[in-house]
Amino acid sequence: MNILVALPIAIPVAAAAAALLVHLRLRLQRILSVGAVAGATAAAALLLVHVERSGTAVVSVGGWEPPVGIVLVADLFSALLLLVAMITVLAVLVFALGQLERAVEERYFHPLYLVLTVGVSASFLTGDLFNLFVAFEVMLIASYVLLTLTGRSEQVRPAMTYVVVSLLSSTLFITGIALVYAATGTVNMADLGQRLADVPGALRAGLAALFLVVFGIKAAIFPLFFWLPDSYPTAPAAVTAVFAGLLTKIGVYAIIRTQTVVFGSSDGGADTLILFLAGATMLVGVLGAIAQDDVKRILSFHIVSQIGYMVFGLGLFSVAGLAATTVFIIHHMPVKTSLFLVGGIVEKVTGTGALTRLGGMVHRIPMTAGLFMVPALSLAGLPPFSGFYGKLGLVQAGIQQQRFLVVAVSLLVSVLTLFSMAKIWTGVFWGDVDQPEVAAAPAKPGRTVPRLMTTATVGLVGVTVVIALAAEPLFQLSRRAAADLIQPGGYIEAVLGAAR
């Protein structure tokens, strides 16, 4: 059964190669990529069931045993996130089929998208620090090209910032790996979890801080978020949506994985520092969002703000906090992505995302308005929707540990998020339909919404509703996943035990 661990990586890799071979035949490429991503999603679902029943699954790639060889590891935490990520990837792919212009799609969109998928699943599944670096690079290189697919001037400059910042973070990542290897002689995460205990405390804290910076850049936490709102909105909506839903979350996943399994929770005020960063990230992100007046830019700043909540749960270093973070990440991936998809539909219909130039969409595309409502209220954390449960868990865990300041900040940020969602709602969906600017919009964008775009968005919004309905079992799973993270003994035993 352990072959399942490798499938979410192997299927898209093979399909990416095949899609390159048939790059002249768009139809075949489409079938290949949808099939491969659906296959990877199915494999991820089976993997979750398998891990839930029989514990952490480990594969030693190429038969090289850990800690020397590379291992792929799926514990409950990574399997849960992997499944949600794959569902999101699938929905965005379907959306992209409806949205992208043919010329853009023909320009190697499918192989690139599949490579991105490989990077995403490899990041979740790897049990090796250096292999995590490789997975990040696979994902980032695909994202660089996807970001600049059309090569227009308004894309090139922000993409430049993105590439330079990512490359700098990758260099720091290599530096961190080299230092860790010099200190311990291993890069296997489970092995590191044991050996770092013998390293002097100050050195360990320094290494932990270095990795916090490396992944903090990728996750866009305060004060390293500046590149995100600049570069994300320029890509086609489908590309922005998948970036928004996944890439930063993988940074958060890497932070959580390294700060728990590798460096251990423990000592020396790291938790206070992380909580401070979390509060600042939430606040700065939401204030930035309020200042914007373009749908994609508002949503991009909200990514930053929401990352703060995830880091908040980590900063508590408790089972309750990490469980809430897990639930929050699971809710956030589809919610954020579907918001961007709705933004993409609005842009497709009107040719703009500027609030001042939009209005009355509730009359023209009522269904899309409804599709916006659900994830928007989820994002703000209103009760029947999915965001509520994650936030409730975080607040409860925060109060339990008497971290009242950060709890207060998180509640304030929720209100501001609601305000900012209401701003989009009034700007885009309410008001007069016959504003002259809308009528004068360029003739190029289609007036009707392609069915694939709506289908994908409906599906993804449906996923967020399911998450809200299944909150209780999800919380139980997350609590188990969090317990494994706080007490990584089981993870370490599963990985190193595989050698025997």
Next chain:
Amino acid sequence: MTLVLAGTVAVLYAVGTYLLLQRTLTRIVIGLALLGHGANLLLLLAGGPPGEPPLVGEATSGVVSDPLPQAMALTAIVITFGVLAFLLALAYRSWAVSRNDEVEDDVEDRRVAAGKRASVHDEEVGQ
């Protein structure tokens, strides 16, 4: 020998950081390349003291160098090379589009600044 290498790493990082802080795109790219070299060299250094090539059955003295950092450095070199090539292509594209090698001010900064001026202007007109 190790000290010389460590000094080289330090110089590469310093020069790379300095170049990264310049406004010209080509210098930034070169700075990133130097930083990458520094990191790769550091990775090699992490493998401990040098020894004979780590080939099974070839080592005579029993002191072989650690092959793992070498493998990792090779991988990192390939990745850095690929990304830098892409970055160069992007820099060329940027130059072709704007005929300018300077990194401009932040778009958003300029927009906010311009917005401020515009609103002040509106108020003046209103009066």
